[in-house]
Amino acid sequence: MKRWIPFILTLALLVPIGAEAAIVVVVNNANPTEKMSERELIDMYMGRNLYFANGQLALRLDHSPKSSVRRDFYRQLVGKTVAQVNAYWARLLFTGTAAPPHVIPDKSEVIEAVKKNVNAIGYIDEADLVEDLKVVGRID
Amino acid sequence: MFSSIHTPLRWLICGSCLVLMAWFISPGLVNAQVINDNDFKVSGFLTLGATRGGDEFLGFRRFVSQEGVFEDEWSYxxxxxxxxxxxxxxxxxWAATVQLVGRERIKNSFKESIDWAFLKxxxxxxxTARAGRIGMSxxxxxxxxxxxxxxLWARPPTDFYSLIAFDYYDGADIVFNxxxxxxxxxAKFLVGSSENKFRFNDSAAEFKLNNMFGASLLWENQTWRFRYGFLSFDFDDSINQVLGTDLVADAFELADAFGWDGADNTADDIRAEGESxxxxxxxxxxxxxxWTIQGEISYLDTDYDVIKSNITRxxxxxxxxxxxxxxxxxxxGSQTSSRTKLPDLPDSLSSIPLAVQLRDGAQLLYNAxxxxxxxxxxxxxxxxxxxxALKMQLDHIRVEENGTVYWASDTLPDKDRAINIVSINLNYIF
Known part of the structure; x- marks a missing residue:
């Protein structure tokens, strides 16, 4: 039994770390934006301001509606469930106000899309962060 | 053969085909190529609903332009x-938006189905400025x-929303945010005109609102949303033909000449001229x-005796x-002043069937x-x-005698009614 203890301890340590991983908001390296406040992120992802500070129209990227990173992102950023956010977007879309972010089903493709589009903005699990991306915000 | 199918059903079939088409056409999920944001997008919404309610006199309806659902009936x-x-x-x-909506209407055609068509x-x-056919806001x-x-609900709260039968207007707006x-x-400012077909005496009657102008102020954050809006408009004089009030008014003027004192005042009250x-x-x-909590109150302020000022909430x-x-x-939903009750006929006229009909008919106009x-x-x-999303809702509605404008009815009930509505519906967006 004793020989299992280190293994169990390691697991016990790993699980909470996995669950509490932060989400980072990333843009293309060529984007002059350095930092975005929580307010700016809310405005951008809730369709209230679709422009970066330099006046460039943002290409907002979103994950699959079933993904856990999307669930956590909206829960932490605006305190809403994915269903509530979807109902919100239904309202905005069908009032002709703004369209929801582009959905990219595969999380690695989100990273690729940010790299390939100068005006893109996306969010990813901090654990998935790679080079060539600029972190402009962090949501714990 | 197709024309023998009920119009709304036909709409559902056409709609379902459109949904399928949209499914194939719509880019929907994009891949990681360089993304061109100047897309052409197709999106849509669908509600399949079953509604049971009404009683023998009063047919339940979601919009005043609809047919009613009466006792023991299910309506899809x-x-x-x-x-x-x-x-x-x-x-x-620059952007353009067109929205086509298929639902039960007194008259359904492609023209009626264009809810929006505007340039932005x-x-x-x-x-932001928009012009064309725009949703009422x-x-x-x-x-x-x-x-x-x-x-959240099976339908927009009926006490507040069913009387608002103008979903869109033709005109322009400008939005500051x-x-x-x-x-x-x-802040939004709008100008334009609007028309819609209502069910009146079981036929399609066209109502028009002219010289519309309005504004709405909205403030929202993550938790709260507040909105105030107003709309000023003139009833088009064609409302007289729609309600048949010009004939009734003429008859009252005639009745005054035949010795019904005060009938000319009734004629003036009924006739719509420059009503706003x-x-x-x-x-x-x-x-x-x-929690999710929402409330609204509206006040319609009108001097027209037949369509009285009302408050809904x-x-x-x-x-x-x-x-x-x-x-x-x-x-x-209720009027701010009591229902107009026409005086009894003078003795000299009370035995004349035509005069009795005239009085009762005008009273019915007020009641309805x-x-x-x-x-x-x-x-x-x-x-x-x-x-x-799947929704289920039970409504219990108490309708005062003669307070029945929300309902479809051929015969007005002579006492208060209490009516239950059961609704189940499935809502989908794509």
């Missing part, structure tokens, strides 16, 4: 709606009252897990248990356009998937 037409929206972005400043120009990030559910997925405090402020109205709506939404409280939200709602009801509702919304 009352709440079923399909809409398809096409958005095309030409440049980062973004003057700068704070200022005065109240909280402005231009998404057909999108069941976007709200800017951050304010912890939220965003939006002012509509105000004030509302709020509070949304913070696990509702309050809804919902509690969110993850995918399931349960809610309760109270609503009321009078609103006085209260409702209580409870229901649940279940978000089955990120794009599908």
């Amino acid at each position: 037409k009352t709440d079923s709606v399909i809409g398809v929206q096409f958005d095309k972005k030409f440049t980062s400043n 120009y973004r003057i700068n990030p704070n200022l 005065i109240y909280m559910l402005s231009d998404y009252r057909n999108v069941g997925f976007a709200y 800017a951050p304010l405090g912890s939220g965003t402020f939006k 109205a002012l509509y105000h709506a004030l509302g709020f939404v509070y949304e913070k897990l696990p 509702y309050i809804s409280v919902g509690y969110i248990f993850d995918e399931i939200t349960v809610y309760g709602m109270l609503g009321k 356009s009078y609103a006085d009801q209260e409702s209580i509702a409870a229901g649940a919304r279940w978000d089955l998937r990120y794009d599908i």
